[in-house]
Amino acid sequence: MQLPRPRGPFSAQVFASMVSPDPAHVAYDAHADVLSDEDAQIALWALYELSYRGFDDVDARHEWSPGLLATRAQLEAAFEQALRELTEPAVGRALDADRPDRVPAQIAAVIDDAEDAGLARFLQREATEEQYREFLVHRSIYHLKESDPHAFAIPRLDGAPKVALAELQYDEFGGGRVDRLHSTLFARALEGAGLDPTYGAHIDAVPAATLAVNNAMSLFALHRRLRGALMGHLAAFESTSSLPCRRYVGGAERLGFDARVTAYFDEHVEADAVHEQVACRSICQRLVEQHPELQRDVLLGAGVCVQLDARAGALMVDAWRAGDSALLDTLQQEVA
Amino acid sequence: MSCQVEICPDGPALVRGADEVIDAAGRAHATTRPVVAVCLCGRSQRAPWCDGTHKVVTAAAPRPSVVEARDS
Numbered sequence: 001m002q003l004p005r006p007r008g009p010f011s012a013q014v015f016a017s018m019v020s021p022d023p024a025h026v027a028y029d030a031h032a033d034v035l036s037d038e039d040a041q042i043a044l045w046a047l048y049e050l051s052y053r054g055f056d057d058v059d060a061r062h063e064w065s066p067g068l069l070a071t072r073a074q075l076e077a078a079f080e081q082a083l084r085e086l087t088e089p090a091v092g093r094a095l096d097a098d099r100p101d102r103v104p105a106q107i108a109a110v111i112d113d114a115e116d117a118g119l120a121r122f123l124q125r126e127a128t129e130e131q132y133r134e135f136l137v138h139r140s141i142y143h144l145k146e147s148d149p150h151a152f153a154i155p156r157l158d159g160a161p162k163v164a165l166a167e168l169q170y171d172e173f174g175g176g177r178v179d180r181l182h183s184t185l186f187a188r189a190l191e192g193a194g195l196d197p198t199y200g201a202h203i204d205a206v207p208a209a210t211l212a213v214n215n216a217m218s219l220f221a222l223h224r225r226l227r228g229a230l231m232g233h234l235a236a237f238e239s240t241s242s243l244p245c246r247r248y249v250g251g252a253e254r255l256g257f258d259a260r261v262t263a264y265f266d267e268h269v270e271a272d273a274v275h276e277q278v279a280c281r282s283i284c285q286r287l288v289e290q291h292p293e294l295q296r297d298v299l300l301g302a303g304v305c306v307q308l309d310a311r312a313g314a315l316m317v318d319a320w321r322a323g324d325s326a327l328l329d330t331l332q333q334e335v336a
Numbered sequence: 337m338s339c340q341v342e343i344c345p346d347g348p349a350l351v352r353g354a355d356e357v358i359d360a361a362g363r364a365h366a367t368t369r370p371v372v373a374v375c376l377c378g379r380s381q382r383a384p385w386c387d388g389t390h391k392v393v394t395a396a397a398p399r400p401s402v403v404e405a406r407d408s
Contacts, residue, residue: 167370167371170370171369171370171371175369175370242386242387242388243387243388243389243391243392246381246387246388269382269387269388270369270372270373270382270385270386270387271369272388273348273373273385273386273387273388274350274369274371274372274373274386276388277344277347277348277350277373278350278371281344
């Protein structure tokens, strides 16, 4: 994979630094809402990608370049603050409403607090083939590395939550069968829909809202300090998957998509009904019992998952209702 | 491996180490993952497996299904 296209002067400078032999710190000056700032989100996504698959045009050693890490830290400070502000009301209400020893109930309260953008219902009943394909493109950024961010928590947990996370991840990573690796199942779904299944193929097309969904997972994944948020994110993700996946299956069947598309979402109806219980009860509840100080971060992670998902979903549904697309063709032409 | 059943309040039963689960009609369903969630609300469209439906029918009275897990 090559570096994505820059989306403004800041990301252009960051990418120039990344390909240089000795990357320099590029100062990030927060001037816009970081959650919807295309320039900031694409830069952060690329900096994080150094810790996943990397880029053919960037030296692998630059993952630990002090200059790039300093730039990343500035972006992360603004991003984390925005995420805490976004979720603080819901987290506060969940902490007030429920007994402190009922983490699953609090996660459920944070989830219920988010508005449903109606994405799953739209895909089930109204979406055109093209809109359904667009949905797959947005989702490809995460699903082609499905569960990779959450795997960073394994060495940072101990005892019951570690065992439970490993059990969940074993299923995500194919249960010992290469052809059942969930990211591979999604690549097949992309192929079935006539889309490029290559890792990173669609990065230039997706908007900041979709990048933010992914960047939040990496922020939580790459800082041990935020492991509570990472596990709360996982719990909310799994808890809001089974029922929408049923609708995604319905939409794919209605539109006559290839069986590989329905197979991916079909697998997740049952898998995520299991994972939801494991993540909420066996991981998050046990983690908070071990480390009560992580309780608020668990709920932060859950809130970030559902709130950012709702924003990205609303962007799609609003664009589709207006006969438009939430993908970035215009921007691509502008920056090309 | 021994079989373990964990009841989730207002949710399914997590079953580990079972080869198959017998549904209410006596049909055997092979498990395909290390831990499976067996429907306890009786309203899953994928019985005997949980499909999350319990979350949208919590107002209705729970209707336990007959579950028997065969040890492997």
